[in-house]
Amino acid sequence: MNTMKVKKFSKKTVSLIILSILALMAFIPLYWMVVTAFKQPTLTMKFPPEIFPKNPTLQNFESLFQRRDLFRWTLNSVIVAGTVTLTQIFLCAMAGYAIAKKRFPGSKLFFWIYISSMMIPKQVTIVPLYIMVANFGLVDTYGGLILPSIAAPFGVFLMRQFMLSLPNEIIDAARIDGAGEFKTFWKIVLPMSKPALAVLGIFTFVGEWNSFLWPLIVTQSSKMKTLQAGLALIQEEVPMEYAYLMAGATFAAVPMIIVFLSFQKYFLRGVTVGAVK
Secondary structure, three states: HHHHHHHHHHHHHHHHHHHHHHHHHHHHHHHHHHHHHOOOOHHHOOOOOOOOOOOOOOHHHHHOOOOOHHHHHHHHHHHHHHHHHHHHHHHHHHHHHHHHOOOOHHHHHHHHHHHHHHHHHHHHHHHHHHHHHHOOOHHHHHHHHHHHOOOOOHHHHHHHHHOOOOOOOHHHHHHHHOOOOHHHHHOOOHHHHOHHHHHHHHHHHHHHHHHOOHHHHHHHHHHHOOOOHHHHHHHHHOOOOHHHHHHHHHHHHHHHHHHHHOHHHHHHHOOOOOOOO
């Protein structure tokens, strides 16, 4: 018995050490970004580098906040990420409900064809998507930033998997009581799907906030750029001002850190949501 306990203790200890090392490795880039943001601009290239800055300064953030377009970029990111998140939650919930609880010819085939589009890299679709957006006159507009992302295969898949676990008896009871199709969806299905909706909303908001390539391509003027694309513009202007650039990256990362710390249980639940019927 003692030997078994020692083995279990050893395995837990080794696992804890390995996980701690991996967590530390993942934390180092974030720590270095924040530390560099508070360094004197002349000390960013110092060798050996200072792990703990001796004279931290807010000079980099002061210079960053003096840019008027920074707050416009932040507003654009809030508008785009917020609109895409709300729209995608609603549309993916409706599609997931229809595929999970409705039976129509070709429903399974349609679902798997749609889901298989997740295997197509986004880079492959950028050119035809840009041509389509340009033909509709949506380049450098909120429409061009928002419309291509309002529906996503992952969101439909997530909602469909969760809604498969909802009891059909409750939906049938609502219909017997005279509730219409949309009322059943709005009053019965959506409230029961709050965990999945929360997971989808968090994943979508984080993904859209961090989106870089598409906003960079579809926007032309500085006033329409999102925060991530705007930071790339700053990098082109001052490519060697690493402390200044890290201040911008830290500012952009703060909302995501807050969201993750506030809703981390939903991130963890997102791994298994809908897996148990």
